[in-house]
Amino acid sequence: MSSHRGPSTFILSVLCFGFAFLYVPILVMMAYSFNDSALATVWGGFSTRWYSALLNNEQIINAALLSLKIAAVSATFATILGTLAGLALTRMRRFRGRFLFTGLIAAPLVMPEVITGLSLLLLFVSLQQLIGWPVSRGATTITIAHITFAMAYIAVIVQARLASMDESLEEAAMDLGGRPMQVTFDITLPLIAPSMISGWLLAFTLSLDDLVIASFTSGAGASTLPMVIFSKIKLGVTPDINALATIIIGTLSLGILIASWIILRSQRKTSAQRQSG
Amino acid sequence: MTAATDKEAPKLPETDFTETPWLDPQAAPFIQIKSLSKEFDDFTAVDSISLDIYQGELFTILGGSGCGKSTLLRMLAGFENPSAGQIIIDGVDISDLPAYDRPVNMMFQSYAVFPHMTVAQNIAYGLKKDRLPNAEINSRVQEMLELVQLQDLAARKPKQLSGGQCQRVALARALIKRPKVLLLDEPLAALDKKLREQTQFELINLQHKLGTTFIVVTHDQEEAMTLSSRVAVMDAGRFVQIGTPLEVYEFPLNRFVADFFGTINLFDATVTSSVQVDSCTHTIEAALDKTGTLVKADCSHQLNQGDIISIGVRPEKLSISQKKPRGKNLTITNGIVEDLAYYGNRSIYRVRSHSGRMIQVSAQNFQRTKELVLEWDDQVYLSWDSSCSVVLPE
Numbered sequence: 001m002s003s004h005r006g007p008s009t010f011i012l013s014v015l016c017f018g019f020a021f022l023y024v025p026i027l028v029m030m031a032y033s034f035n036d037s038a039l040a041t042v043w044g045g046f047s048t049r050w051y052s053a054l055l056n057n058e059q060i061i062n063a064a065l066l067s068l069k070i071a072a073v074s075a076t077f078a079t080i081l082g083t084l085a086g087l088a089l090t091r092m093r094r095f096r097g098r099f100l101f102t103g104l105i106a107a108p109l110v111m112p113e114v115i116t117g118l119s120l121l122l123l124f125v126s127l128q129q130l131i132g133w134p135v136s137r138g139a140t141t142i143t144i145a146h147i148t149f150a151m152a153y154i155a156v157i158v159q160a161r162l163a164s165m166d167e168s169l170e171e172a173a174m175d176l177g178g179r180p181m182q183v184t185f186d187i188t189l190p191l192i193a194p195s196m197i198s199g200w201l202l203a204f205t206l207s208l209d210d211l212v213i214a215s216f217t218s219g220a221g222a223s224t225l226p227m228v229i230f231s232k233i234k235l236g237v238t239p240d241i242n243a244l245a246t247i248i249i250g251t252l253s254l255g256i257l258i259a260s261w262i263i264l265r266s267q268r269k270t271s272a273q274r275q276s277g
Numbered sequence: 278m279t280a281a282t283d284k285e286a287p288k289l290p291e292t293d294f295t296e297t298p299w300l301d302p303q304a305a306p307f308i309q310i311k312s313l314s315k316e317f318d319d320f321t322a323v324d325s326i327s328l329d330i331y332q333g334e335l336f337t338i339l340g341g342s343g344c345g346k347s348t349l350l351r352m353l354a355g356f357e358n359p360s361a362g363q364i365i366i367d368g369v370d371i372s373d374l375p376a377y378d379r380p381v382n383m384m385f386q387s388y389a390v391f392p393h394m395t396v397a398q399n400i401a402y403g404l405k406k407d408r409l410p411n412a413e414i415n416s417r418v419q420e421m422l423e424l425v426q427l428q429d430l431a432a433r434k435p436k437q438l439s440g441g442q443c444q445r446v447a448l449a450r451a452l453i454k455r456p457k458v459l460l461l462d463e464p465l466a467a468l469d470k471k472l473r474e475q476t477q478f479e480l481i482n483l484q485h486k487l488g489t490t491f492i493v494v495t496h497d498q499e500e501a502m503t504l505s506s507r508v509a510v511m512d513a514g515r516f517v518q519i520g521t522p523l524e525v526y527e528f529p530l531n532r533f534v535a536d537f538f539g540t541i542n543l544f545d546a547t548v549t550s551s552v553q554v555d556s557c558t559h560t561i562e563a564a565l566d567k568t569g570t571l572v573k574a575d576c577s578h579q580l581n582q583g584d585i586i587s588i589g590v591r592p593e594k595l596s597i598s599q600k601k602p603r604g605k606n607l608t609i610t611n612g613i614v615e616d617l618a619y620y621g622n623r624s625i626y627r628v629r630s631h632s633g634r635m636i637q638v639s640a641q642n643f644q645r646t647k648e649l650v651l652e653w654d655d656q657v658y659l660s661w662d663s664s665c666s667v668v669l670p671e
Contacts, residue, residue: 171356172389172447174376176454177406186402190393 026249033242050243057240060228067208067225070139074146075203079196082154090162108152117216120145124217137219145217146210150203161195298331299507307332307490308458313362315348322348324514335484335491339501340511346494350460354383367457382456386463388447390435396446397431403454421449441472461493465500477503498538510534532587532669541589542636546572548584563588568632572608574666589667592639596660597626606663612636614655628659
């Protein structure tokens with residue numbers, strides 16, 4: 001009814017309120033990262049000194065690097081294992097306990113992190129007592145823990161993609177002379193690659209974000225970024241954390257912008273080709 | 278006859294079996310299916326089927342959903358392992374070969390064109406897997422592209438193709454390996470009506486040109502009728518009848534085939550007399566149940582008085598008129614036009630006979646008229662010649 005009059009004031013105010021609710025806290029935090037004052041709540045003029053302070057803070061830099069390393073390694077392994085699990089659950093048609101396995105793979109998704117963390121800690125401790133490995137808890141145990149819970153997400157994502165994929169594509173490839181292994185590499189993997197990439201990104205983000213499981217499975221000397229930030233907050237927020245958060249948000253936004261631009265460009269290219277034909 | 282020719286032995290006319298190899302007693306079947314069965318956990322999809330198919334045939338397997346036709350095709354392609362039986366193609370038992378080693382290619386119902394490859398890459402896939410030299414692959418892909426008239430679209434992705442174009446990519450991709458047998462699963466089902474008719478003829482021409490043996494699976498009796506050299510009608514995992522489309526349509530073996538392959542009016546009847554005319558024709562007379570109307574029919578075998586049979590008449594073989602028709606071998610009944618559908622070239626009438634049952638009549642509209650010749654609720658006579666009655670076992 002009101003389509004030709006433009007959106008009503010009510011709709012506009014609701015929209016503004018919604019976006020404000022989402023983004024005002026982040027904007028405030030970003031603004032305070034340029035605050036000259038050492039007190040988080042008092043504005044003392046514009047400055048970039050917290051950024052240089054951050055770059056000189058070896059503890060934070062090391063924690064960030066460690067987090068990135070753990071995230072990259074665990075996301076990669078989780079993608080491989082999760083994809084295999086997804087393939088097995090959708091493509092091996094009948095095997096005993098398939099229903100059970102499907103349930104088991106999804107269970108970590110709903111498991112409280114505290115329980116996942118605690119159980120992994122118990123596992124690592126008892127493993128150490130039994131076979132002497134892992135010698136101490138640290139980056140390796142965090143990585144293993146992250147692989148464990150990220151794998152479930154990836155298996156579910158890959159499984160959904162495979163289930164919606166036309167199975168006769170694989171049969172057609174086999175009919176044309178492709179051996180099962182070749183079919184997987186020629187047809188299945190290229191077609192599920194987008195979901196594998198989004199799964200990898202999700203695993204990467206989950207790993208970067210995780211505090212609870214990392215706290216349980218870490219040992220002395222291996223602190224991830226969330227662990228460092230959390231311990232710093234307990235002593236009072238310093239503005240260099242704001243600076244760090246601003247950098248992270250900036251990087252993420254840039255990444256999202258580039259990704260959307262690539263997607264938009266490929267869509268335009270396809271539609272242009274279709275029109276020309 | 279024998280006395281007239283001493284020097285020249287009487288020559289039997291040589292029958293040409295090139296179009297009908299299944300009638301040639303000397304011909305060796307190209308595909309032999311020997312008591313093939315497929316059992317799933319709790320039911321039998323294919324029940325001990327045996328079948329010979331000859332080289333160059335366009336053989337159609339026709340049946341409703343769940344009759345086992347797709348399972349049979351998938352066993353031929355190698356996607357299902359038979360529970361029992363053998364498949365022999367060109368003298369080689371392929372029952373235990375995996376799909377990728379069989380001299381058989383398949384065109385899928387969904388076409389299954391690889392979405393991440395171009396048209397040319399799709400078509401080349403089979404040859405790439407055979408590790409042929411690139412030069413040969415390229416020339417054969419070019420050849421196939423020309424055959425299916427897709428030269429200009431070689432670099433396109435499937436997303437940018439229409440349904441008909443995808444169908445041709447799938448066809449080219451399945452033919453490029455020069456398979457001994459091409460399997461087609463509902464080849465035309467995904468196309469719209471106009472395109473389907475056109476593609477039908479293209480498919481037949483292509484098959485004639487290449488001489489490849491085609492096995493088509495379909496649920497569409499019209500498709501089966503126009504495409505095939507022979508049809509096998511399948512029901513509940515077994516073949517009910519195998520024959521040329523004409524044989525199956527005009528001489529169905531039982532009520533299921535008669536009803537499934539085209540439309541037919543079926544009447545229950547009791548034989549009242551059976552007279553032998555010559556060695557293979559008996560003229561029988563039967564009384565229709567309920568009304569007792571006497572029907573004459575030709576039958577290939579002797580029937581006894583009191584036998585319960587079905588009499589079938591195809592709608593187009595019935596005459597409809599307002600005057601009572603006269604004729605020697607006619608069966609005549611009457612009724613009221615209850616429904617009529619005007620198709621332009623023909624009209625379909627549904628006539629309620631005085632016994633209360635519906636009889637369907639299809640009549641050509643020979644004359645150009647301003648008004649319908651017959652209207653709803655008109656009293657009409659229906660008649661048909663005894664040779665048009667199909668006698669079916671009850």
